[in-house]
Amino acid sequence: MKALVVGGAGYIGSVVTRLLLSQGHEVVILDDCSTGHADSVPSGVELVRADIGTAGSVLAGAGFDAVLHFAAKSLVGESVREPGLYWRTNVVGTRALLDAITEYQVPVLVFSSTAATYGDPETVPILESAATRPTSPYGASKLAVDMMITGECAATELAAVSLRYFNVAGAALGVGERHGVETHLIPNAIRAARGLGEPLQVFGDDWPTPDGTPIRDYVHVLDLARAHVRALTAARPGEHLICNLGSGDGSSVREVLTAVERVSGHAVPHSVGPRRAGDPARLIASSAVARHRLGWTPELGLSEMIEDAWHFHTTGTTIR
């Protein structure tokens, strides 16, 4: 396939790009490098360094078979402080991309959706049929995009898959997390364990969970990448398939810190601060739809994610 990877210079998009290349697909990347890195683009792959709104000029007459769309603002806390940035980038930007996909008749779209579309679920594991009540502008903007895609598929022959990732972690194929301002738990815990910067701040230990810290479902970036390859051929023309991608296991913030200490052999210096606005208490996926429709099951667990992330942050290389 010839694929346009929008946001392919970012963490997850870079791993997916490498997996696509290893399977013989052709890739072009569109990315403004606002949170991604030009040096993450493999040699031989064209990088169009531009805003998502310019996708039409890349797609025009170029015969793409698929678009994989990773480009977004994606931090829950930042979205609470700067909601306009999230609606403009994620919703207005994706609207322009969808218009271009329709105009230039690209048949397949795979979109990075999120567990944050569900908000604070009443029950876990979360099914795709669960109520969508996002607790942050980030989750709301991603839900709006999912709804736009549903409408586009109904009106055209677009075959689309929204992959609702839970918490992505780990490193693979030479790529790991390198966010300018890192807000994610595992890389921040690794930084603190290495004695770099401030101690980690735990955002609240008074949540309605067994140890008082929030529970998340962590999924390895390489498992996630494998799901994208399968998603390219999973939906029928005119269908919008929505699949959760998680392990089905929940880990609390305290459990993650303990696992980082075990893997690294270092204590994680930390203090407990207030809750972070927009955070839900507990997110755990049911990935039954992904198992059934993509033939996908995750192969790597939390220990491997932390081992791989630790290796990446300490050596700059990856184990897998």
Ligand SMILES: NC(=O)c1ccc[n+]([C@@H]2O[C@H](COP(=O)([O-])OP(=O)(O)OC[C@H]3O[C@@H](n4cnc5c(N)ncnc54)[C@H](O)[C@@H]3O)[C@@H](O)[C@H]2O)c1
């Ligand atoms: N990391 C997670 O745990 C997680 C979980 C659920 C969903 N997601 C989603 O997965 C996707 C990728 O996340 P990531 O962690 O790799 O983030 P990332 O920030 O590393 O990657 C996003 C990429 O999009 C690019 N980008 C942003 N705005 C753009 C614009 N206006 N025009 C062109 N390019 C633009 C950035 O430069 C970056 O390379 C996002 O859509 C995110 O919402 C991530």
Ligand SMILES: O=c1ccn([C@@H]2O[C@H](COP(=O)(O)OP(=O)(O)O[C@H]3O[C@H](CO)[C@@H](O)[C@H](O)[C@H]3O)[C@@H](O)[C@H]2O)c(=O)[nH]1
């Ligand atoms: O320094 C930190 C960082 C995080 N946390 C907590 O750790 C958990 C995980 O937080 P984080 O790693 O920031 O991820 P989330 O906010 O859960 O969001 C991620 O996972 C979502 C899906 O569940 C995606 O939609 C988002 O894009 C992605 O950033 C949360 O309970 C945070 O409160 C801390 O206590 N201290």
